[in-house]
Amino acid sequence: MSNLFFGYIPGTSPIHSLDPRTKIISVMVASIIIFNSGSFREMALIGAVFLALFSISRISYRAPLSAVRPMMIFLIIIFLMQLFLTGETILFSLAGFNATQEGLYAGLLLTWRFVYLLLFASILTATTTPSMLTVGIERMLRPLPLEKAGISSFDLATMMSLSIHFFPLLYEHLEKLKDAQMSRGLDLKKNPLRTIYSLSVPMMKIAFRSAGEVSLAMESRCYQGVSRTSLFEPRMQRMDFAALLGFALIMGSIVLLA
Amino acid sequence: MSIDVTNVSFSYDPGTSLERTALKNVNLSIGRGEFVLIGGEIGSGKSTLIRHFNGLLRPSSGSVSVDGAEAHVKSVRKKVGILFQFPQNQLFARSVYEDVAFGPCNFGAKGDELRKKVTKALRMAGVREELYEHSPFTLSGGEMRLVAIAGVLAIRPDYLVLDEPLSGLDPEHRESLLKILRSLHMQGSSVIVVSHWIADLLPLADKIILMEKGKISFVGSPEEYVKSTSTPLPEITSLMKKLQQKGFDVRDDIFDVGEALNEIIRVKKERLGSMQ
Numbered sequence: 001m002s003n004l005f006f007g008y009i010p011g012t013s014p015i016h017s018l019d020p021r022t023k024i025i026s027v028m029v030a031s032i033i034i035f036n037s038g039s040f041r042e043m044a045l046i047g048a049v050f051l052a053l054f055s056i057s058r059i060s061y062r063a064p065l066s067a068v069r070p071m072m073i074f075l076i077i078i079f080l081m082q083l084f085l086t087g088e089t090i091l092f093s094l095a096g097f098n099a100t101q102e103g104l105y106a107g108l109l110l111t112w113r114f115v116y117l118l119l120f121a122s123i124l125t126a127t128t129t130p131s132m133l134t135v136g137i138e139r140m141l142r143p144l145p146l147e148k149a150g151i152s153s154f155d156l157a158t159m160m161s162l163s164i165h166f167f168p169l170l171y172e173h174l175e176k177l178k179d180a181q182m183s184r185g186l187d188l189k190k191n192p193l194r195t196i197y198s199l200s201v202p203m204m205k206i207a208f209r210s211a212g213e214v215s216l217a218m219e220s221r222c223y224q225g226v227s228r229t230s231l232f233e234p235r236m237q238r239m240d241f242a243a244l245l246g247f248a249l250i251m252g253s254i255v256l257l258a
Numbered sequence: 259m260s261i262d263v264t265n266v267s268f269s270y271d272p273g274t275s276l277e278r279t280a281l282k283n284v285n286l287s288i289g290r291g292e293f294v295l296i297g298g299e300i301g302s303g304k305s306t307l308i309r310h311f312n313g314l315l316r317p318s319s320g321s322v323s324v325d326g327a328e329a330h331v332k333s334v335r336k337k338v339g340i341l342f343q344f345p346q347n348q349l350f351a352r353s354v355y356e357d358v359a360f361g362p363c364n365f366g367a368k369g370d371e372l373r374k375k376v377t378k379a380l381r382m383a384g385v386r387e388e389l390y391e392h393s394p395f396t397l398s399g400g401e402m403r404l405v406a407i408a409g410v411l412a413i414r415p416d417y418l419v420l421d422e423p424l425s426g427l428d429p430e431h432r433e434s435l436l437k438i439l440r441s442l443h444m445q446g447s448s449v450i451v452v453s454h455w456i457a458d459l460l461p462l463a464d465k466i467i468l469m470e471k472g473k474i475s476f477v478g479s480p481e482e483y484v485k486s487t488s489t490p491l492p493e494i495t496s497l498m499k500k501l502q503q504k505g506f507d508v509r510d511d512i513f514d515v516g517e518a519l520n521e522i523i524r525v526k527k528e529r530l531g532s533m534q
Contacts, residue, residue: 176343176347177347177348179340180340180345182344183340183410184410184413185335185360185365185507187332194364197350
């Protein structure tokens with residue numbers, strides 16, 4: 001899972017070769033449209049767009065799947081809250097809570113929206129290397145007057161790319177730690193409290209220590225948060241503008257038509 | 259009474275594009291009371307193999323049994339204690355004492371029995387008494403390693419498995435760890451040490467197992483290991499081997515400087531005798 005959860009999958013598809021900014025803006029467009037769509041028909045059409053993009057990108061079906069799977073518990077909670085806490089037309093009762101028809105409708109729609117967000121985002125991250133993603137975001141933030149708030153777009157970009165890189169590293173540490181504590185008789189299922197305690201304390205320590213080590217390593221190679229050049233210089237090509245325009249038109253027309 | 263690994267193969271992420279085979283048809287048996295070294299390069303499958311000994315990993319095919327029981331049964335975790343690489347990472351409790359008590363507590367030890375197990379393990383690992391109530395995070399790297407070892411010893415495993423236990427230790431803690439391993443072995447426990455650099459431990463071992471690309475490439479006694487072309491060798495042993503290649507009639511299954519000296523003197527005397 002560690003490799004697939006919003007991880008990059010190398011490839012040569014047209015989507016892989018697009019400028020990161022095109023893809024980031026497209027995901028933004030997609031999320032605006034997703035949250036403005038109010039019917040199942042629109043949702044179905046957005047799903048068709050996703051499937052089209054997914055097949056063009058030629059990534060494994062596991063990538064979007066593993067983006068959604070870890071979020072399952074949150075999705076279920078969101079759904080249940082909608083189901084039981086909104087609306088009036090009672091469907092059935094459970095432990096003093098009433099499930100309603102409106103709640104069912106709203107819950108399905110809302111969880112579906114979140115799933116779509118995850119799916120579109122997974123295409124972005126699966127087809128864009130973390131460094132490209134960072135460069136893209138940095139370029140998009142550069143015109144903003146962030147210096148007045150005491151940060152630069154470079155700082156933000158570095159922070160982002162570091163967090164992305166830390167994800168698999170921490171996951172690997174967690175797996176090793178789990179093995180070590182289980183060898184000392186820890187039962188993950190029987191003892192949730194002890195599990196959380198015996199895993200989270202060392203993980204905190206490991207996280208802080210690795211962060212400290214990375215910052216030292218960066219400083220010793222003269223990192224400073226201002227005006228860095230980047231290894232990859234993205235360029236918006238004609239293809240990018242065409243893709244962006246096409247995508248915005250398709251997504252816009254879904255909302256307008258429905 | 260042994261750990262028996264029969265025809266075990268194992269792959270990570272089976273059925274995906276990331277699938278990689280870590281073990282291929284491995285057979286081995288480790289008896290109660292044996293001191294076994296498992297060597298081989300990094301990535302040869304050593305760490306994957308030991309995770310089968312207490313059921314953290316289950317073989318894709320084949321079987322692993324410990325004293326006749328399937329390795330993934332929970333009671334096996336108590337029999338096979340594993341100390342992983344950089345074990346200082348596993349410390350988490352408020353005090354050294356509490357951390358060492360974590361293992362026995364998980365296996366249901368209480369009261370006096372628990373106290374006895376913990377203090378005995380701490381003493382055996384050579385942790386100084388004034389540290390018992392300290393937070394484990396205030397200790398030095400070497401001390402943390404000793405506490406982690408005590409944490410596994412407190413479970414009183416019949417088979418103690420250690421993954422790269424000597425890496426990154428200063429000479430002083432290294433010596434004390436070797437002493438602990440030796441005395442555990444004397445008391446009848448099995449000690450299984452996994453390392454890519456087994457030369458230093460060769461004199462302690464009853465059996466050497468070498469792994470290469472997920473397969474076992476050598477099994478034998480330290481003497482057989484020296485006779486074979488396997489590496490690495492302890493410095494003194496490789497010196498004797500070189501002398502032998504130069505035509506001196508010395509033994510090469512020697513791991514001790516004193517013994518080597520005696521052997522060289524013996525051969526020298528013989529030569530002098532034959533010249534007269």
